[in-house]
Amino acid sequence: MKLKNGEVAAFNVESYFHNVRDLLSENAHLLALVLGDVLRKLLRGVQIQPEPRVLELGAGTGFLTRLLVTMYGGSGALVDNCRTSFDAYNRIKDKSENRITYQLEDLFALKVAEPFDIVCSFGLIEHFKEKQEILSIHREHCRPDGYIILIVPMDSFLTRAYYEVHPEINLGYRELLTKKTALEQIQTCGLQPVRAEASQGYVYDFLTVLCKG
């Protein structure tokens, strides 16, 4: 690149790449604000059971449930078969999270005594090409008058850029969905979407979908 004074500016591709990576890197505090905002829009006017019992499938560190419990009270059950996520959860949980339990288990083998008021997942269903079975598990553990919250990374320029500069997290199958295709797939699998809201202002875009149990 030539500057006004005629000098040629050095362009370091590696440095540029790392700057973009830093710019588009996860920020838990920002995620709490953006996710909290989109959840409020998603659940506006919806009658949530007081002190809801929340089940999160493929929970990772349970960020979604921890935020829901912070916002709406109640209790949470996290299920994931990943030991690394379980250990990470135990490192970050604080005393106020004693209303949350963690089951280190395959979600497809999960047995619960009583269905939940809210069943949710964040970044799960996009890893399944055929979504019938994984969505059935959500419904199976949800009360008939309860709600299912599905959150997936949305197909957008920003999301594609995010995954492009973070190749280390591109492990296995991941299908980015537009709002239209996500709703079509969810309906095809027999769930009833009530509302869908897209995030605004995070380092990638994600779509939240509320369905009847």
Add this chain to the structure above:
Amino acid sequence: MSMHEQIRNFIQDNLVVFDDDVEFSNEDNIFELGFVNSLFAMKLVTYIESEFNTTIESEEMDINNFNTIDNIVNFIHSKTVYQ
């Protein structure tokens, strides 16, 4: 109690560090210091809405409105001025 003190007390009640000597100024970025957990931002939003009888809109969910005591107080003042 001043609004600065009120906000400081709320932050101190939610610290995730157990050091009695934790100190931070009104200009310190509470998120970067690591004194609060990742859910605190949303807890703070809920607190501001209930305590100061206001509604925080989507476009105001900017982390820069909530990262220092000064910024939080200025944000609350801006809300009450325009109400």
